[in-house]
Amino acid sequence: MTCSICGKNSLNSWMKFKENENIKYLCSYLCFIKHKKIKFADVINQDDFTKDPIPFCNFNKPKKIVSEFKFLSDNEVSLLTDVEKSKYEHNLKKEFMINEDRTSYILEMINMSNENYNIDYNENYDNDNSDDNY
Secondary structure (H helix, E strand, O other): OEOOOOOOEOOOOOEEEEEOOEEEEEOOHHHHHHOOOOOHHHEOOHHHOOOOOOOOOOOOOOOOOOOOOOOOOHHHHHOOOHHHHHHHHHHHHHHHHHOHHHHHHHHHHHHHHHHHHHHHHHHHHHHHHHHHOO
16 A cells, blocks of 8 residues: 555555545544545544544553562661561562662662762761871
8 A cells, every 4th residue: 555645655544535536544643634535434544543644642551560679788688677678679579570770770870879978978087087096
């Protein structure tokens, strides 16, 4: 089937319609806009459209579920009981399956902040001790 507007060949057409007793095809909504007015009564594949020839939109799509998983630092994980740690690791694996890149990034950032915290803590601790010597 060849689009009446752009000439694109395809096995499926977006719209099939009658024009002056000839059957014509359109490949997309963009070509439909470029075409002169087409009456809905002339559309052969009316079942593919709701009321007017517009792109199909599925308004009943399920909403994206936002994860409520709370990432823990190494220090926080070490304070968990064995059962809590097991549940946390299980949920962390599920989080990896949902979005590996995001999970890796967050864990990397948590570990970086822990390292910075430990460095700052040690530096402050050293400074406090040096004041005691005076």
